[in-house]
Amino acid sequence: MDAELTPLPWQAPLWQHWRARISAGRLPHALLIAGPAGIGKHRLVRALVAALLCRQTRADGSGCGRCPGCRQLLAGVHPSLQWLRRDPERRDIGIDAVRDLCQALTMTSHDNGVKVAVIDPVDALNINGFNALLKNLEEPPTASHLLLLSRRPMVLPATVRSRCQLLRCTPPTPEQARDWLAEQLPQAGLGELEAILAGSLGAPLAALQHWQPQLRERHARWHRVLERVMAGELPPLQAAGQIEVLREGRDIMLEFFTWCYQHALAGAREALADAASARLRRWLQMGEAAVAAMRGVEANASPQLLLEAAFERMRQTPRTAVD
Ligand SMILES: [Zn+2]
Known part of the structure; x- marks a missing residue:
């Protein structure tokens, strides 16, 4: 189960960079995690969140999967983590949801640690949602981190983009994608793996879903x-x-x-x-x-x-x- 808290193999260089910043306490307040669908943005965000909330990280900086913080994270009930998703019934994410999220970041965390909020995806915010987010970005509460997932960072308001540090998720090479997918689908033949990868534009997590x-x-x-x-x-x-x-x-x-x-x-x-x-x-x-x-x-x-x-x-x- 703790595998979910580690980055994917092709994310190793990104991981090295960002985990070092977390260890050094130099993670910026707002990170814009951008990249196409199906290449592992969510997995990287979970790994980063675990690195922030774990009480006894492993040697490579990833969450241990066993401490109370990791267990709460895995169970989806960590009190210092807010994960805002789009309501499937609604087209966008509005001002109230963003305000609540930002408000939670200003509260003292239950164990005096950091507070983390994820907006998934930030592309779904409507104009009022963006304005509420902008207030938080202009006056970031202490010891808090905002992780914003985006497939299309260029369509976000420039005022929001300019206040975030960009973390661009890179897709795997075709070999990395195939090797990873083969591990997930041991029953599939090489031809089948290549066909579903081609049908997913080389995005291995999308290919896995297509199976x-x-x-x-x-x-x-x-x-x-x-x-x-x-x-x-x-x-x-x-x-x-x-x-x-x-x-x-x-x-x-x-x-x-x-x-x-x-x-x-x-x-x-x-x-x-x-x-x-x-x-x-x-x-x-x-x-x-x-x-x-x-x-x-x-x-x-x-x-x-x-x-x-x-x-x-x-x-x-x-x-x-x-x-
Ligand atoms: Zn842990």
Whole structure:
């Protein structure tokens, strides 16, 4: 269980740097932990939090997993840690949640140690949420740390960004990703590992999730709908009704279009190999439709309209081969 409190293998250089700063008591008040999905940002944040809250860290600076602090952290009940997540029912994180979090950082901690708050993800704050956060960043309470997770740091307000120190999570090399995934999925063959990694843009934690039967089943369902759209068998309006992202919101919408995009690229690469240009055009068109739709999701456009528009674009290229 204590493995959860250690960084992932490819995070070793980052870990060396930041654990040394923690040991020296020189961790900045606010850290912006940035990087794409599925490469281990959460795992690194947990390791950092453990290093801050553990009472007897190991030689490498990581949490021991056994002391009262680590046990409370593992059980999700550490009184000096606040972890703010987006309410799945809501589109964003508002002012009240951020105020409560910042207020908790100003209280004396139960054992006179540090207080830690995580915002996961900070990208989800609305404008009032950012203003409340900014107050905390301008006047940081003593002995407190804010860890802000972000997939898209460049879209955060410059006033917030400039008051945080950036910790950019780097993705693993393809070999590191494959070796780690092979350890997690000993039952999978090399070909399967490489296929799910390619389908996750090399992000190993995302690949691990994609291995789950429910996800594999969902992707197969998406695939069937798209195949029928592109074959002209299913009108866009009807197809959009069959994609469950309409009910499940923004995150799954992004997952769907990312999946489309990755699938399109994989198809394009395959088509390049047999130099069938019509097939290539078709897959690239699918990729472009997915990118356009992802931008629409970012801009909070209507899911129904985005799906219809994407399917309309995907349908325009004639289908020439069965993949
Ligand atoms: Zn400990």
